[in-house]
Amino acid sequence: MTSALAASGLRSSPWLSFAGRRLGRFAVSLWVLVTMAFLMIQLIPGDPVRAALGLTAPVDLVNARREALGLDDPLWMQYLDYLGGLITGDFGTSMTSGLPVSDVIGDRLPATLELALPAFAVVIAVAIPLGVLFAVLTRGGRRRGGELAFTSTTVLLAAIPEFLLAVALVAFFAVQLGWFPVAGSEGAGSLVLPIIALALGPASVLARIVRVEMLSVLGHDFIRTARAKRLPARLVYVRHALPNALTATLTLGGLMLTGMVAGTVLVENVFAWPGLGSTIAQSILQKDYPLVQAIVLVYGIGVLLVNLTVDVLLAVLDPRSTIRES
Template structure:
């Protein structure tokens, strides 16, 4: 009797259905990303090996490098070799250094994560409390001056490109005041300026989204009921209002935060940060296409993982979404 009831519940679980759809979507997106990364070299006009090694490179060296990269094989066979290499962690070989692309990425990826993860944490830690605070202060049309100041400042900060923010921070805090290093990643102080440059724009945008969504939630009946019960303000705002505001915030904020991937490329080059961002800029100038291919693939996978994490968080914060999608 128990098994007869449990089986249908497990079989028809909206969580399993949601997981299946999300995993399927991730797999398809990953396949498209891998295919586009493979075609990157194929669509380059001319001989990419000759372009990378230079016009004066000996023919023997060019032919040897083409053979090492399997570029003499039919395109379908190159694609099979490429997929097989990715499964085993082989991203190819750098045209300029001759090192495995996986080794170059492995050396540079930790530096990018050391910059991107703190910046992401700063965005969340600043944007959510700030958005909730100004929603509470300005609800019902109160404090028009504070609302105007918050909106104007956040719009202005969000409109400034990351590299301009980075250059301004270097010029003022590193060169003029000498408080922080100009470039490099030596010591904790070297993280301050690049993290601020990377997080400032996304935090400004996300705080505005949080404020708008929180204002919308604060006008609902269940918030008025919570206030009528004389619950403490922190419970009303952070237990009842914030989770409901975050469901819509994460949808837009997750897409916006993936833009930080491009921001790392610009910020790393301004601060000479030894990460993937500076590596991809150098590899493009050197026409090292396998390295560009591998770094683009890593960045793309990072974006897909962020989107998947946002989907999971939305399902946890709003279980009703699993039912609506069923």
């Protein structure tokens, strides 16, 4: 009786149903990600321990390392041990340094977040106001020159790869002008160029998306009705038009922002930033597969969290879509 009432209450509450669906999808996606990360070492041709230690490593050392990593156990036992380790925060041991992988990630993750989170904030803070502004200025075919300049500039900036943009920023602002450090983490000034390199391309793309969606919303009947009531322009644009434009914008923008996760790897290597991006590049070269495996898992979880956050924001902006979703 109690379980039936609970199930009835879940069905009667669209928000609880929404939360259950989203958390269920997140759990399934997380399980697939963990399984693929586990299979990464299994699918590597040859012996990953021999590849990491080198061809000249003694056989006893190779066998001891394989035994320590549990690679001689049956596959199902390795998988269960891997899941159990993840639950307890044990990501394994680095093949090159011998340190726990969780310690390496704990040391490097804050540096990556120090770049990624401000870059996300810059993208949102720049792209949304800029897209709204140019939508208002160019609506109805007005200011063709401004529209052409906006479109051309954002297309050009979005087409520049993060790696190339980072190199250009270093060459001009750090080497030639000397305004910022060339590389490394040396205070707040060393954050400026990496954040610009990460945020400029995504901000350009998102600004174009916001402008297109805002122009579409401004042509709807309810906007004409709001203007006919002589509501202040700020109220029309911010309260009535912007929430409707952001619904579609967040759907596309969320997919685009996940690409910034990969961008941190390239940018960190250009600026020698002591984060996960530079660590995974070094680990791949050193064939430190447990460390690569764990960092890939951390990046994948970051992507899943971004997608989950976008889903929640969409539900807040447009609750009706949540109620209608089956």
